Amino acid sequence: xxxxxxxxxxxxxSRAVAARTSVTTSMAAPVLCRSLRLASTYxxxxxxxxxxxxxxxxxxxxxxxxxxxxxxDLLIDLSSLYKAHFKPQQQVMSNSLLAEIEAPTNQTYTxxxxxxxxxxxxxxxxxxxxxxxxMQLNQLASLPKPLPPQVEAELAKYTRYDTTQQQQVKRxxxxxxxxxxxxxxxxxxxxxxxxxxxxxxxxxxxQELGTYFNRLVDREEVTWPFESTDTLGxxxxxxxxxxxxxxxxxxxxxxxxxxxxLVHDAELKPTLRKAGCITRxxxxxxxxxxxxxxxxxxxxx
Amino acid sequence: MSLAALKTACRRTPxxxxxxxxxxxxxxxxxxxxxxxxxxxxxxxxxxxxxxQAVKRxxxxxQAVTSHNLTxxxxxxxxxxxxxxxxxxxxxxxxxxxGTRAGISIINLEHTLVYxxxxxxxxxxxxxxxxxxxxxxxxxxxxxxxxxxxRVSEGYHVSGKWTPGTLTNAHQVLGRHATPDPQDPGKPxxxxxxxxxxxxxxxxxxxxxAEAQLNNIPTIAITDSDCDPRRVTYPIPAxxxxxxxxxxxxxxxxxxAREGVIKRKQLLDRKEKSSKASRDYRNQFDGRSSN
Numbered sequence: 001x002x003x004x005x006x007x008x009x010x011x012x013x014s015r016a017v018a019a020r021t022s023v024t025t026s027m028a029a030p031v032l033c034r035s036l037r038l039a040s041t042y043x044x045x046x047x048x049x050x051x052x053x054x055x056x057x058x059x060x061x062x063x064x065x066x067x068x069x070x071x072x073d074l075l076i077d078l079s080s081l082y083k084a085h086f087k088p089q090q091q092v093m094s095n096s097l098l099a100e101i102e103a104p105t106n107q108t109y110t111x112x113x114x115x116x117x118x119x120x121x122x123x124x125x126x127x128x129x130x131x132x133x134x135m136q137l138n139q140l141a142s143l144p145k146p147l148p149p150q151v152e153a154e155l156a157k158y159t160r161y162d163t164t165q166q167q168q169v170k171r172x173x174x175x176x177x178x179x180x181x182x183x184x185x186x187x188x189x190x191x192x193x194x195x196x197x198x199x200x201x202x203x204x205x206x207q208e209l210g211t212y213f214n215r216l217v218d219r220e221e222v223t224w225p226f227e228s229t230d231t232l233g234x235x236x237x238x239x240x241x242x243x244x245x246x247x248x249x250x251x252x253x254x255x256x257x258x259x260x261x262l263v264h265d266a267e268l269k270p271t272l273r274k275a276g277c278i279t280r281x282x283x284x285x286x287x288x289x290x291x292x293x294x295x296x297x298x299x300x301x
Numbered sequence: 302m303s304l305a306a307l308k309t310a311c312r313r314t315p316x317x318x319x320x321x322x323x324x325x326x327x328x329x330x331x332x333x334x335x336x337x338x339x340x341x342x343x344x345x346x347x348x349x350x351x352x353x354q355a356v357k358r359x360x361x362x363x364q365a366v367t368s369h370n371l372t373x374x375x376x377x378x379x380x381x382x383x384x385x386x387x388x389x390x391x392x393x394x395x396x397x398x399x400g401t402r403a404g405i406s407i408i409n410l411e412h413t414l415v416y417x418x419x420x421x422x423x424x425x426x427x428x429x430x431x432x433x434x435x436x437x438x439x440x441x442x443x444x445x446x447x448x449x450x451x452r453v454s455e456g457y458h459v460s461g462k463w464t465p466g467t468l469t470n471a472h473q474v475l476g477r478h479a480t481p482d483p484q485d486p487g488k489p490x491x492x493x494x495x496x497x498x499x500x501x502x503x504x505x506x507x508x509x510x511a512e513a514q515l516n517n518i519p520t521i522a523i524t525d526s527d528c529d530p531r532r533v534t535y536p537i538p539a540x541x542x543x544x545x546x547x548x549x550x551x552x553x554x555x556x557x558a559r560e561g562v563i564k565r566k567q568l569l570d571r572k573e574k575s576s577k578a579s580r581d582y583r584n585q586f587d588g589r590s591s592n
Contacts, residue, residue, distance in 0.1 A: 053569055056431040059493045062448070065435055065457050067464040067474045076448055 070123045078136040078154075085148050109141050110160045117158065133158075172263045180263035184256025186281055189244030193256035195264065198236030200226075204253065205240060218250035225257040228275035229268045235261070255280055304338070308345045366549060367556045368421035373410045376417075380543040381550070384408050384526030393529045397538035406526040413539045417550065420521045420535045421557035424497060428454065428561025429568075432496030436551070437509055439463055443501050443547050450499075450551040454558030457495065459509075468494055468512040494518065499554055501547050504528050523550055 059065075063072035111117070111134050118125040125133070137158055140151055147155070174180050179196045202222065204212040213219045226232045237257060241249045258277030262269055272278050286295035293299055366375060376382065384390070384398065384406035399409035428434060434456035438447030444460035451458035459467075466474045471492040479490035498513050500506050503522035510532055513520045519534040523541045530536035540546045 049568075049572075052430050053565070053572060054431070056433075057491075057493070058431075058433055059457070062451055062457060063459075064475065064493065065459050065467055065495065066461055067467060068478060070478065072461065 068123070070121070071125070071129060074121065074123075075132060075136060078133070078140065081151065081154060082136070082140050082143070085143055085151055109137070109155065111137055111158050112160050116160070120157070174263065180260040182256045182259035182263065184252045184254065184259065184280075186251040186255065187244050187248040187284055189241060189248040189252040191239055191241040191249065191252040191256040193253065193260045194238040195235050195257060195260035196238075197234065197264075200233035200236065202237045203239065213246060213250060215246065218246055221247075221250040222253045222257070224254055224275065225261055225272060225277045228277065229261065229271050231261065231265075231268075235264070251281065304341055304345060365556070366553060367560075368418050368425075368553050371414060371418065371553065373414055375549070376410045376413055376539070376546075379546040379549040381413055381539040381546040382408050382410050383540045383543065385542075389527045391527050391529050393531055394524070394526050394538065397530070398526060408526060408538050408540065413537065416535070416537045417539070417553065420499075420537055421553060423519070423521065423535055424454075424499070424554050425557045425561040425564075427497045428456075428558040429565045430561075431565060433457060433493065434558050435459065435495035435498045436501070436555075437463060437498060437506060438501035438547070438551070439505060440502055442544050443551075446544075446548050446551050447501065450555035453552075454555040455562050456555075456558060463506055463509045465508045465512075467509075468516045468518070497521065500533070501551065502541055503533060504541075521554070523547065 059069075061069040061073055063069040063076065066072045112120060114125055114127060114130040117130060117133065137155060140155060141147075143151060172180070172182075177196065179194045182193050182195075184191045184193060202209045204222070209219055209222060213222065220227075223232070226235065237260075239253050239256070241253055243249075244252070254277055258272050258275075261272065262278075269278070288294050291299075364370060382399070384394075386404055387401050387406055388404075390398070390406050394406070397409055397412045399407045401407065424434060434451075434454055435458070436447045436450045436454075436456060437459045438444060439459065439462060447458045447460040450456070464474050471494065472489060475492045476490045479492070481490060482488050494516055495518055498509065498518055498520045500509060500520060500522040503510060503520075503524060504527070510520060510522070521535040521537065522528075522533040523539050524530040524533065524536040525539070525541045528541075530538060537550060539550060
């Protein structure tokens with residue numbers, strides 16, 4: 001026990017001496033072996049200074065002791081980038097309505113999702129960590145446009161790849177004869193609608209509206225997009241409808257006409273939405289389940 | 302002295318006109334003759350734009366607060382004397398309490414000053430010896446100033462949450478994100494420990510203080526009237542709730558650490574130069590002997 005203790009203390013002592021010697025010999029090599037501590041050449045002041053100025057290895061990152069230094073450093077970098085480019089007076093000007101009308105922002109940023117972002121950064125991210133990063137990125141994106149090139153470059157690294165493809169969405173336009181084309185669907189019916197500026201005539205499958213639809217309710221459904229937007233006598237409509245029944249076909253035409261009308265005049269959208277001519281009614285016939293009489297009806301016994 | 306001469310004299314001197322005793326004396330001695338003259342006299346009192354600019358130029362600029370120019374008035378302005386409610390006090394803080402007012406304990410700023418300057422000296426010496434200074438400020442309001450303090454002093458920060466085991470389980474907490482050695486991937490990565498820890502909210506960081514004590518790391522902390530000052534090595538009895546107060550303390554400590562770092566660099570440069578000089582001296586003689 002005593003010998004092992006002695007041996008261990010000797011081991012620690014020799015290790016300490018070895019550490020000291022290795023440290024001192026790594027510095028500018030002196031001619032004399034200054035690293036060896038001899039009693040004859042020992043000087044308190046000199047050794048104290050040497051100890052004080054001895055090289056000490058330190059961690060590189062500012063956030064080393066947080067335990068997740070790459071993530072914390074990233075957050076610090078993004079916030080310092082924002083602070084570098086944020087100017088309170090400019091911010092007030094950009095928030096004015098006039099500025100927004102003059103330069104409408106059609107650049108929406110979609111950021112990389114958690115998996116892709118952690119893959120790109122090389123840091124494993126939890127959802128809350130990803131959200132914090134996205135909050136910082138949104139803050140940077142909210143700077144007054146045009147964004148400084150440094151900020152743009154930084155944000156481009158985190159944007160989702162398919163955003164560039166999404167932005168090339170084709171805006172629908174009138175064809176060479178001035179017709180707007182749209183498709184409306186309801187239950188099993190689908191209606192192809194051509195809407196052109198005219199006097200207010202509506203033809204369905206080659207027939208007049210009154211002849212094709214017997215019920216008044218169905219006729220009113222067809223004319224509702226024009227009625228709700230006060231455009232009754234302004235457009236002609238040519239409709240081909242197939243599938244389903246009367247009401248289904250009428251409501252399919254309503255949707256198609258609403259979408260076609262939007263191509264002519266995009267400002268009618270809120271009115272048409274309130275009137276219910278934009279939403280595709282997703283209700284379809286529910287399937288029958290085995291062991292039951294119908295979709296919902298069950299056997300009593 | 303005529304009025305015209307007075308005007309030119311006023312325009313030449315950069316000092317504010319109304320403060321000039323020479324002008325006042327001359328105006329007092331000059332008798333008022335008629336209204337027109339009086340108006341001219343008054344007109345000459347109006348300072349010119351040059352004089353105003355000169356006044357602006359000569360105004361003393363605000364000095365940065367360091368441990369060398371700390372005063373009790375500055376501590377008072379930052380609100381460092383406001384302790385917590387008397388019903389929530391820790392009796393161990395009795396030596397630092399000046400008294401009570403409006404139901405709160407008032408901290409004696411004379412002690413605050415002394416303890417703060419002591420803490421600054423400690424941090425300066427640690428930094429001069431190449432020590433790792435760690436700033437811990439875990440509340441969201443003080444996270445930014447913690448990071449700034451770390452950056453200024455070339456130290457480190459923990460501004461989010463103190464992960465329990467940072468020091469006692471360093472291999473797992475700090476080592477898991479360390480890059481493995483390219484030559485020896487199996488070797489466990491080297492972990493570092495701070496040489497001094499500065500806490501801005503010690504009441505919320507019990508675990509950090511305990512870990513520091515287990516690892517023989519000295520701690521500095523802002524101890525309010527509800528925090529036991531004996532838990533840390535160098536307490537600073539002051540208000541920990543006021544952001545301005547914490548900012549003042551953080552800046553003072555960070556600038557002290559920075560001074561230590563700069564002093565170290567100077568000493569290293571001096572040592573390098575002296576060793577280089579001695580080497581050149583020796584080489585000189587070697588060259589001669591070879592000839």
